[in-house]
Amino acid sequence: MITKFWMIVRDDTARTYEVCGKESNDNRFSNRILAMQRAGMNVSFMSPPVTTQTHSRELIKITGYTYEEGLFDKLQRLFLERTLREAGEE
Helix, strand or coil, X not given: CCCCEEEEEEECCCCEEEEEEEECCCHHHHHHHXXXXXXXXXXXXXXXXXXXXXXXXXXCCCCCCEECCCHHHHHHHHHHHHHHHHXXXX
């Protein structure tokens, strides 16, 4: 039985990704990414299971993407700025 999943966020415009950590429930993480997508950001996520081949975050590679430390925090700041700007326009 799979008990943990990796939380991976991808910026599809810049072709970068970050492995954010392990969780047993990805609902909170996926809801954040879906909110960013609804706001018009070109982001996606993956939540593959933690296995013996991917027991360390350094072992996770995504073809065509480069690793960027702090990407999730940067995307959250952009999302907050975009949301606040849209709220101020109303």
